[in-house]
C-alpha cells in the first residue's frame with residue numbers, strides 16, 4: 593500500500609472534525625461517478641418492461657453469481673436490457689441477485705425501487721462517508737479479503753453493519769472500486785488521491 597503522510601493527515605483531520613459535526617453530505621449528482629449497484633441495475637431492467645414471467649424469474653430464482661451470469665446469457669433475447677450490461681455491470685447484478693434472491697414474498701412487489709434491499713453502492717454511501725470522503729474508499733483496488741480486512745481495522749470495526757452487509761459491500765467494491773482519480777470530480781479528490 594502506498595501511504596502518503598498528507599493524505600493520512602487529511603483523513604485524521606476529517607475524522608476528528610466528524611466528532612464535532614458530520615461531514616457535509618455530497619449531492620447525488622457529485623456521486624454519479626460511483627458505478628450503479630445491483631439494485632439500480634435491476635430497477636433499470638424492470639423499467640424496460642420485460643415480459644412479466646421473466647421479471648418474476650429474476651426476483652424469485654436462487655442461484656450463485658456464476659449461475660446468474662449463465663442465466664442472463666440464456667435470457668438475453670427475451671430481456672434485451674441484459675445484453676446492454678457491461679461485463680462489470682453483469683457481475684454486479686449477478687452478485688446482488690445471489691445475495692438477495694429469492695425475495696421473501698416470492699413475487700414481484702408493486703414498487704421495486706422502494707422494496708428491493710440496498711445494494712453495495714447504497715451500503716458504501718450510507719456507511720463510508722461519516723468520517724472521511726467517499727473517495728478514500730472508491731479509489732482503492734483491493735481483493736475481497738483485503739476489503740474485509742480494511743473493514744475490521746479498529747477505525748472500521750465499530751461501524752454498524754452486519755457480517756452479511758460487510759460481505760456484500762466488499763464484493764461490490766472488488767468489482768466497482770479502483771476508480772481512476774481522473775474520473776473523480778475535482779472537489780472530491782482532496783483526500784482520496786494518494787493512498
Ligand code: HEC
Nearest residue numbers: 603607719720721722723724728729732742745747751787
Ligand atoms: C467511524 C469513522 C469511519 C467510518 C464510518 C469509515 N471509516 Fe474508513 N477510515 C477511518 C479512519 C480513522 C481512517 C484512517 C486510519 C485508518 O486507516 O484506519 C480511515 C481510512 C480508510 C481507508 C484508507 C486506509 C486503508 O485502510 O487503506 C479506507 C480504504 C477506508 N477507510 C475504507 C472505509 C470503508 C469501506 C468504510 C465504510 C464501510 C469506511 N472507511 C468508513 C474511519 C472511518
